[in-house]
Amino acid sequence: MKLRGLYAITDSQLLADGKLLPYVEAALKGGARLLQYRDKSSDDARRLREAEALRELCTRYGAQLIINDDAELAARLGVGLHLGQGDGSLAAARALLGRQAIIGGTCHANLDLAAAAIKEGASYIAFGRFYNSQTKPGAPAATLDLLEQAKQRFQAPIVAIGGVTLDNAPELIARGASMVAVIHALFGADSAAEVERRARAFSALFDTV
Ligand SMILES: Cc1ncc(COP(=O)(O)OP(=O)(O)O)c(N)n1
Ligand SMILES: Cc1ncsc1CCOP(=O)(O)O
């Protein structure tokens, strides 16, 4: 699968009260190519249930499910995985999940971390936050120049994350992002119809830039 386009990431607060499945389905209808299940709770039974439901939705829409932080859950479901610095070894995750799995690594604003992630078998490298993020305000800041340097240095697909909106996504794509990972500007919406509209608009940026 070509890693290009909208990368939607779930949020437990924004998608509470029964919104998880309808809002995710709207994002997938709108063209999201990757969907990350990001749930920091320790309710393993609920996490398994929700992740299984998301996997089914992703299959229906031809998208790929990625599990945040939890290699065991990714292995159990046979889906992809995203690991940050301190979430465990990418090489061990690659060995666990196999050659085909999509595995991403957080590289903050550091090209050496990206080189190491690729060496360990990452399918994509993620930089950010690029802008102010309501979801993760303390994440280390990355610049557009860094993105350009990463694009020149690496062939691996580059994911840009952190405060990404419909207004600033075009400059990220122009400077080398092959995917934009979005939480608030996608799922912080009043209705599933609005999520679908936003997802379509994000996805369309990849046709034109
Ligand atoms: C696509 C993508 N990029 C970066 C992150 C951040 O991962 P991490 O640094 O481990 O932080 P948490 O998301 O676990 O809080 C991500 N999740 N996805
Ligand atoms: C998980 C994560 N890692 C760096 S910024 C961020 C949050 C992205 O969410 P938002 O799109 O709401 O800024």
Ligand SMILES: [Mg+2]
């Ligand atoms: Mg993490």
